[in-house]
Amino acid sequence: MNIQVRIKEIRTEFDSEFSACLSLEDFNNLQRKYLSRKGIVASLFKEIPKLSADEKRSAGKHLNVLRKSVEEKISEAIQSFQKKKKIDLSMDVSLPGTPEIYGNKHILSQVMDEINSIFNEIGFSVETGPEVETDFNNFSSLNFPENHPARDMQDTFFITKDVLLRTHTSSVQIRVMMDKEPPLRFISPGRVYRNEAINARSHCMFHQVEGLYVDKNVTFAELKGTVEYFCKRFFGKDVALRFRPSFFPFTEPSAEVDISCFLCGGSGCRVCKHTGWLEILGCGMVDPNVFKSVGFDPEKITGFAFGMGVERPAMLKYGITDIRMFWENDIRFLHQF
Numbered sequence: 001m002n003i004q005v006r007i008k009e010i011r012t013e014f015d016s017e018f019s020a021c022l023s024l025e026d027f028n029n030l031q032r033k034y035l036s037r038k039g040i041v042a043s044l045f046k047e048i049p050k051l052s053a054d055e056k057r058s059a060g061k062h063l064n065v066l067r068k069s070v071e072e073k074i075s076e077a078i079q080s081f082q083k084k085k086k087i088d089l090s091m092d093v094s095l096p097g098t099p100e101i102y103g104n105k106h107i108l109s110q111v112m113d114e115i116n117s118i119f120n121e122i123g124f125s126v127e128t129g130p131e132v133e134t135d136f137n138n139f140s141s142l143n144f145p146e147n148h149p150a151r152d153m154q155d156t157f158f159i160t161k162d163v164l165l166r167t168h169t170s171s172v173q174i175r176v177m178m179d180k181e182p183p184l185r186f187i188s189p190g191r192v193y194r195n196e197a198i199n200a201r202s203h204c205m206f207h208q209v210e211g212l213y214v215d216k217n218v219t220f221a222e223l224k225g226t227v228e229y230f231c232k233r234f235f236g237k238d239v240a241l242r243f244r245p246s247f248f249p250f251t252e253p254s255a256e257v258d259i260s261c262f263l264c265g266g267s268g269c270r271v272c273k274h275t276g277w278l279e280i281l282g283c284g285m286v287d288p289n290v291f292k293s294v295g296f297d298p299e300k301i302t303g304f305a306f307g308m309g310v311e312r313p314a315m316l317k318y319g320i321t322d323i324r325m326f327w328e329n330d331i332r333f334l335h336q337f
């Protein structure tokens with residue numbers, strides 16, 4: 001075939017392949033196909049020596065034109081592609097950002113962190129215990145008599161006769177006293193379980209924070225000071241406290257502590273049921289029988305203990321009206337805190 005015709009054909013072929021190129025890789029392949037040492041253009045050049053002198057000149061001229069135009073078209077395309085790529089990668093600061101959605105700590109964890117840090121300020125460390133407990137740690141060693149109503153199946157989730165879901169964090173008192181020697185000063189936050197109907201005010205699982213201070217000569221005055229310090233830091237410095245005599249098997253004497261309602265300032269509202277007071281915790285001096293059950297000598301050692309719920313203070317402080325919300329994990333609720 002006449003070389004001029006071949007050149008024309010190659011040109012048309014190149015043009016159509018060129019316009020079909022979509023990516024940088026396509027252009028690089030095209031460049032290799034036409035311009036490499038064994039490429040189409042080079043192979044045409046190799047045919048020149050076979051031609052007559054006249055044909056050589058004109059074929060050489062046309063081939064040079066073809067090569068030049070192929071080179072230019074491809075290198076232009078590659079360059080503009082690289083430029084475009086640069087622009088695409090650069091940041092357009094005028095575009096709106098992609099919003100990042102962060103999770104946040106559950107409100108109960110936040111409240112427990114706050115309680116921990118308040119007690120930490122006055123020298124209480126943190127101890128934890130298991131939610132599945134022995135009857136001994138949960139009841140017997142805490143001086144609950146054999147037939148105490150709290151042991152009843154109606155209140156307690158039993159797993160076996162002697163194993164249960166702990167009904168309070170007081171069991172951690174026993175675990176720590178069995179394990180360590182006085183002086184002991186710790187709080188113990190955690191989940192507890194009771195066989196109760198679920199409604200807006202009560203749930204079958206909730207959280208408590210237990211506190212224990214055991215040493216020589218620990219007094220009720222220190223208990224009062226500790227509880228008062230906590231309440232004023234947690235609820236606000238203006239709250240007043242009221243200690244009411246009460247009963248718990250594991251403390252003697254025992255008290256329940258009310259704070260003045262910080263929502264109405266004590267004048268009476270729906271939340272404090274028009275009494276002006278909110279019940280916050282139970283406390284007392286550790287009963288000698290408890291010390292005996294862990295092998296401490298009640299003649300030498302005294303101590304105070306306290307225990308409070310977490311959900312109720314959290315509900316009061318944050319205006320949460322239904323305890324079930326803590327467990328529903330509705331993102332609209334969780335994100336508010």
Ligand code: DAH
Pocket residue numbers: 167168169170210211248250251281282283284305306307308
């Ligand atoms: N364990 C009690 C309860 O669950 C709360 C409590 C009361 C804990 C008095 C104490 C305490 O340590 O001294 O209701």
